[in-house]
Amino acid sequence: AQSVAQPEDQVNVAEGNPLTVKCTYSVSGNPYLFWYVQYPNRGLQFLLKYITGDNLVKGSYGFEAEFNKSQTSFHLKKPSALVSDSALYFCAVRDRDSGYALNFGKGTSLLVTP
């Protein structure tokens, strides 16, 4: 069985500071990991994914994530937060044996204050 945990319901950070949104996963095979962002009254937007290769993945809007196999983590990061980054962030995982289900975490609300 596969699962994703986002341990923080909310993350608060001041504009200009670095931000981290945490994600840990559990899969039986090699993981395929994704980050999505959801703004109010909007659908989910794809940010980045890890499939294989370099553990540091760069994505849209200056976001990046680091795959850590030993810690089974895939934390989302950004060097300098913007107020417009305030949104709901979802981590998701699939593996080769999981069928069609993209398993999402429950989401982390990011609030960036001016």
Add this chain to the structure above:
Amino acid sequence: ETGVTQTPRHLVMGMTNKKSLKCEQHLGHNAMYWYKQSAKKPLELMFVYSLEERVENNSVPSRFSPECPNSSHLFLHLHTLQPEDSALYLCASSQEPGPTYEQYFGPGTRLTVT
């Protein structure tokens, strides 16, 4: 969001009504998905279509009936719904249904069952 569009954006229906949700993707993708997003719960995958063939039905009640007439269009037919079916219904598409492909989401239909 011109990639995946959904109509209507908001829908209020009684428990005895019949209505349909529509999704259209303009990305040339071969796979389409219906998800349910309820407050405080992870996204739930409902149905998956690959090249107009339903390949997954995630134990969804029969009051939800999907239809995929071609690879660009997906419908969700609703009848005799319950108040607990009130949620945001999200449509998504991906190039292929395999686990390495990211999914692109529409803005969703906010459904309220009275």
